[in-house]
Amino acid sequence: MRTFCPLFDLGDANIRIRKEASSNYPAYPARRRGNFMPHITITRPSKTLWRASLDNGPVNLVNSQTIVELRSLIDEAEADTDLAVILFESANPGYFMAHWDLAEDPAKTTDLPPGKTGQQPFVDVLIRLSKLPVLTVSAIRGRARGAGSEFVLATDIRFASRERAVLGQFEVAAGLIPGGGAPSRLPRLVGRGRALEILAGANDFDGDLLERYGYVNRAIPDAEFEGFVDSFVTRVAGFGRRVIGELKQCVDPLTLPDDVEFPPQADLFWTTVVQPEVQDWARRQFERGLQQSGEVEENLGEFAARR
Amino acid sequence: MRTFCPLFDLGDANIRIRKEASSNYPAYPARRRGNFMPHITITRPSKTLWRASLDNGPVNLVNSQTIVELRSLIDEAEADTDLAVILFESANPGYFMAHWDLAEDPAKTTDLPPGKTGQQPFVDVLIRLSKLPVLTVSAIRGRARGAGSEFVLATDIRFASRERAVLGQFEVAAGLIPGGGAPSRLPRLVGRGRALEILAGANDFDGDLLERYGYVNRAIPDAEFEGFVDSFVTRVAGFGRRVIGELKQCVDPLTLPDDVEFPPQADLFWTTVVQPEVQDWARRQFERGLQQSGEVEENLGEFAARR
Amino acid sequence: MRTFCPLFDLGDANIRIRKEASSNYPAYPARRRGNFMPHITITRPSKTLWRASLDNGPVNLVNSQTIVELRSLIDEAEADTDLAVILFESANPGYFMAHWDLAEDPAKTTDLPPGKTGQQPFVDVLIRLSKLPVLTVSAIRGRARGAGSEFVLATDIRFASRERAVLGQFEVAAGLIPGGGAPSRLPRLVGRGRALEILAGANDFDGDLLERYGYVNRAIPDAEFEGFVDSFVTRVAGFGRRVIGELKQCVDPLTLPDDVEFPPQADLFWTTVVQPEVQDWARRQFERGLQQSGEVEENLGEFAARR
Numbered sequence: 001m002r003t004f005c006p007l008f009d010l011g012d013a014n015i016r017i018r019k020e021a022s023s024n025y026p027a028y029p030a031r032r033r034g035n036f037m038p039h040i041t042i043t044r045p046s047k048t049l050w051r052a053s054l055d056n057g058p059v060n061l062v063n064s065q066t067i068v069e070l071r072s073l074i075d076e077a078e079a080d081t082d083l084a085v086i087l088f089e090s091a092n093p094g095y096f097m098a099h100w101d102l103a104e105d106p107a108k109t110t111d112l113p114p115g116k117t118g119q120q121p122f123v124d125v126l127i128r129l130s131k132l133p134v135l136t137v138s139a140i141r142g143r144a145r146g147a148g149s150e151f152v153l154a155t156d157i158r159f160a161s162r163e164r165a166v167l168g169q170f171e172v173a174a175g176l177i178p179g180g181g182a183p184s185r186l187p188r189l190v191g192r193g194r195a196l197e198i199l200a201g202a203n204d205f206d207g208d209l210l211e212r213y214g215y216v217n218r219a220i221p222d223a224e225f226e227g228f229v230d231s232f233v234t235r236v237a238g239f240g241r242r243v244i245g246e247l248k249q250c251v252d253p254l255t256l257p258d259d260v261e262f263p264p265q266a267d268l269f270w271t272t273v274v275q276p277e278v279q280d281w282a283r284r285q286f287e288r289g290l291q292q293s294g295e296v297e298e299n300l301g302e303f304a305a306r307r
Numbered sequence: 308m309r310t311f312c313p314l315f316d317l318g319d320a321n322i323r324i325r326k327e328a329s330s331n332y333p334a335y336p337a338r339r340r341g342n343f344m345p346h347i348t349i350t351r352p353s354k355t356l357w358r359a360s361l362d363n364g365p366v367n368l369v370n371s372q373t374i375v376e377l378r379s380l381i382d383e384a385e386a387d388t389d390l391a392v393i394l395f396e397s398a399n400p401g402y403f404m405a406h407w408d409l410a411e412d413p414a415k416t417t418d419l420p421p422g423k424t425g426q427q428p429f430v431d432v433l434i435r436l437s438k439l440p441v442l443t444v445s446a447i448r449g450r451a452r453g454a455g456s457e458f459v460l461a462t463d464i465r466f467a468s469r470e471r472a473v474l475g476q477f478e479v480a481a482g483l484i485p486g487g488g489a490p491s492r493l494p495r496l497v498g499r500g501r502a503l504e505i506l507a508g509a510n511d512f513d514g515d516l517l518e519r520y521g522y523v524n525r526a527i528p529d530a531e532f533e534g535f536v537d538s539f540v541t542r543v544a545g546f547g548r549r550v551i552g553e554l555k556q557c558v559d560p561l562t563l564p565d566d567v568e569f570p571p572q573a574d575l576f577w578t579t580v581v582q583p584e585v586q587d588w589a590r591r592q593f594e595r596g597l598q599q600s601g602e603v604e605e606n607l608g609e610f611a612a613r614r
Numbered sequence: 615m616r617t618f619c620p621l622f623d624l625g626d627a628n629i630r631i632r633k634e635a636s637s638n639y640p641a642y643p644a645r646r647r648g649n650f651m652p653h654i655t656i657t658r659p660s661k662t663l664w665r666a667s668l669d670n671g672p673v674n675l676v677n678s679q680t681i682v683e684l685r686s687l688i689d690e691a692e693a694d695t696d697l698a699v700i701l702f703e704s705a706n707p708g709y710f711m712a713h714w715d716l717a718e719d720p721a722k723t724t725d726l727p728p729g730k731t732g733q734q735p736f737v738d739v740l741i742r743l744s745k746l747p748v749l750t751v752s753a754i755r756g757r758a759r760g761a762g763s764e765f766v767l768a769t770d771i772r773f774a775s776r777e778r779a780v781l782g783q784f785e786v787a788a789g790l791i792p793g794g795g796a797p798s799r800l801p802r803l804v805g806r807g808r809a810l811e812i813l814a815g816a817n818d819f820d821g822d823l824l825e826r827y828g829y830v831n832r833a834i835p836d837a838e839f840e841g842f843v844d845s846f847v848t849r850v851a852g853f854g855r856r857v858i859g860e861l862k863q864c865v866d867p868l869t870l871p872d873d874v875e876f877p878p879q880a881d882l883f884w885t886t887v888v889q890p891e892v893q894d895w896a897r898r899q900f901e902r903g904l905q906q907s908g909e910v911e912e913n914l915g916e917f918a919a920r921r
Contacts, residue, residue, distance in 0.1 A: 135503065135507050156499070156500065156503045156507075157500050157503055157504050157507075158500055172850075172853055172857050172858070172861055173853055175853070175854070175856070175857050176857070177857070177860050177861060177864055183861070183864040183865050183868065184868060187865065187868060187869045188498060188499060189498045189499065189500060190498075190828075191802060191803045191804075191828055192770070192802060192803065192865070192869035192870070193770065193771050193772055193803060193828075193830075193831050194828070194831050195865065195869065196749065196770045196771055196861075196862075196865060197771050197831050199861055199865065200749050200770075200771075200850050200853070200858060200861055201846060201849065201850060202850075202853070203849070209832075211519065212825065212832070213832075214497075214498055214500075214501070214521075214828075216500075217500050217501050217504050218516075218519070232504075232508060235508065235510070235612050236507050236508060236509075238612065238614070239479055239480055239482070239507070239509070239612075240482070240584075242482070242582075243479050243482050243483070243484070243579070244479070244507060246484050246575055246579065247479060247484060247490070247503075247506055247507055248503075250484055250490040250571065250572050250575065251490050251494065251499070251502065251503060251506065254490065254491060254494060254564075254568060255494045255499035255502065256499070257868075261868060264864065265864050268860055268864065272857070272860065275856075277854075305849050305852065305853075307852070442810065442814050463806070463807065463810045463814075464807050464810055464811050464814075465807055495805060495806060496805045496806065496807060497805075518826070521804075521805055521807075521808070521828075523807075524807050524808050524811050525823075525826070525827075539811075539815060542815065542817070542919050543786075543814050543815060543816075545919060545921070546786055546787060546789070546814070546816070546919075547789070547891075549789070549889075550786050550789050550790070550791070550886070551786070551814060553791050553882055553886065554786055554791060554797070554810075554813055554814055557791055557797040557878065557879050557882065558797050558801065558806070558809065558810060558813065561797065561798060561801060561871075561875060562801045562806035562809065563806070
C-alpha cells in the first residue's frame, strides 16, 4: 500500500495563509448551506443543462473537498437521464481554479473512501468526468494552473477568454511531475513538441498562445466571451441527452488516454513531493505569497522559476 | 442482417424538392452522356493527374449514384499505373458537396452489390479512397457538410478557399451520429477537444477557423485559390506514381483509422435515423427548404438547430 | 544482409563541389582541434546546460562524421548526471543543417560500427537523441531540409526564427522517401493531412506556416529570437536533471513513434536511391549548384521540382 506524505510543513507561513484566506473570502457572494460552504454550486437553466460555478477562496484552490463535491456532481450527472451539457465556470474573475491547495493536510485526500476507478482520488474524478455521457465545457476566464489546468484538460471542450485566460503546468519548476494526467492529455491535444514545452517550461500561456497551440479550442475576445459560451452550451443542450451520450460513446474510446497511463505519473508526483528541493520550493513560494491574492498567484509562471 | 430503413417519408415536401431540383439544374452546364448524367466528371490534364469535378443538382448532393461512380473512379485509379494525383473540385461554386441526399430512397444504397471492404457502401468507398496509392486533394470552395465533410476528410489533403469554404457535421443537430467516419477522422486531425466541438456543436466552420483548427490543411484567399491548387497538384503529379505510391504505403498505416472503428458509428447512424425526433427534424427542414437553393442550405449550421 | 549502394556517382560535378566547399569554408571561424574539424562544438554555460553548435561547410551538411559526433554527444549526455538541457543551434546564419551530404561516399556511413539500437546509423542516433533523459531544443534560424528537418523533428522542441527559418522534406521531389523518420514523426505533430502535404509536396515551409502547421512549436520574430531561446533554455536548465529526466520518462513512451516504424522507411530510401530517375535528379541538381552556396540551396524547395 502506498503511504501518502504530508504535502508541505509550512510553519508560520501556513497560519498567515489561513488568515488571509478567511479575511479575503467574504468579498465573494456567500453561498453557505448550513455550515457547509460548497466549492461547486450547480444551477440548472434547463433539464438538459447544468452550470457548475467554482468558488474556493481568494484564488479558487482545488482540495479534498472539491474532490468530494466532484464525486457527487458526477454521480448525479450519471444518474440524470435528461442532462446533456455541463458548463464549468468560475465565480472568481481572476482564477478559474488556481491549483492544488498545497497547504491542506494531504491526509484529507488520502483518507477519502476509494473512488470507482481505483485510481488516486483526483485522477479518479478526472477519469470519470471525461467519460460522462454528457458534454463538459470549461469557460476559462482566469488562471488555471497545475491541477486546475488538469481539470480543464479532462473536460471535453475548453473555451478561453483571449485577454484573461492563463493556463500552465508549473509543477516542473517546483521539481514535481504533474500527477493529474497532464502528461497524457496534453500531447494528444498539442503534439509532443508543444506538450514538452508546456510541461518542461512550466510557464504561463495566454489566450492567444493557448489557441495557437491547441491547448484550448479557441480564444474568444472577453467582450464576446459570455455570449459565445452561453450560445454554444444552450445550442448543444437543445440537442438532448440521447445523441450527446451516443456521440461521447463513439468518440471517447478513440480519443481518451488509456487509464493505465495515469498511475505512473501520479505515483511519481507522490514520490517526488517529499524531495527536500520540492519542500524548499514550497516554503519559499508560500513566504512570497502563494495561495494569497497578489503577484505570486497572478504571475505564478514567473515566480515558480525563482530560486 | 441489418434492415435498412427508408430515410425519410417526406410526403408533399418530397415532390416540391424534386421539381425545384430539376428546374434549377439546367443552370449548370449539361454533361449528359446518353441518358446518364454523371455526378463525377474526370478530365486528365496529364497521365499522372486527374481532375474529378463533382456536380449533382443545385446543392451538389451525395447519393447512391455518387457511390457507384466513386467505385468506378477508385477501380480505375487502382488499375492506372501512371496516375499520381487526383484533384476533387466542384462544378458548383456554392457547394463542394452539400451532404447526403436525404430524399433518395435508401434502398438504392442498401441494394448496391457489397463493396470490397465489406463495410457499408459509403464507408466502403471512403476507406478505399483513403488507401489509394495516389495523393487525393480536395479543393474546397463551397459548402461541404455531413457526408460531404466526411468525403473531404477521407481525401489526403484539404485546401479551402478562405472566403468561400464552409465545412461542418450537422448530424448531431438532427439527432444523428455521423456515420461516414467523422468521429474517427476528425480527432486525428484536430484533437479530441475541437473534434467534440465540431461534432456536438454541429455548426458551420468558415475558412479561417477551419485552418486554425486543422480541419483543413490551410485556407487560401479565394483570389489565389485556383492558382495555388493548380500549382500544387501539377507539382506533385510531376513526381510520378512510384514515389507517391511508396509515400502513401509508408504513411497510411501510421495515420489512417483502423477499419474496425467505422461499423459501430455507421450502425449507430442507421439505428438512430428511425427515431421519431430525427424524422421530425427532417420534415421540418425539408419544409423550410432543405436540398433546395436558398437560405437553409446556405446556413445549414444555423437552421439545423432550429426546433 | 542489406547492401548499401553508393549514393551518387557525380563525375565532374563532385570535383567542383569539393573545391567550392573548401574555398568557401574559411569564411567560418576556424574551430580546428589538431587536424580534426568538428561538425559539432559543445559549450557548457552551466553544469545543466549544453549549447551544441552545428557547423559543416557552406551549407552545413549532415554526413557520416556528424553521426560519429552525435554518437559521442549522446554517450556523454547519457553519462552526465547533471545535464538537463541541450540546445542545438547553427554557426551558419543561412543553414541550420542543409540536408544529407549526397556527395559523400555512403560506405563511410555503412562501414560505421553498428549503433546501439541496431537500426541504420542516422536513424540510430535520432532514436537515441529523442530518448535522452534531457530536454533537447532546436533553435532554427536558417534552412533545415531532408535529414536536417528529420534531425529537428527528433529533438524535443523546435523554435523557429519567423523570418529566417525554412524547413522541408524535399526527398519526394527527388524520387525518394525520407529515410530518417519524417513519415513517422511529422503526422504526430501536424496530423495526416498536413504531413502528406509536407512530404508529397516536398516544398519549403517558412516560419509563419511552420507554426500554423505545428511543424515547429512557435515562430519568433528574429529580433527577439536569441533572447527568447536563451531565456527558455536557461530557465529549464535551472530546474535540474532529476525532474527533466522524470518528465521525459513519463512523456516519451506516450508520444514517440515505435522504433519498429523506422526500418521500412529507411529500407525504402536505400532501395529507391539506386533508381535511375533519382540518380538523374541528383546529377542535374549538382550541376545547378547543389551543396554549394547559392540559389539552389537557398530555394531548394523550388529547384528540387525542376526537371
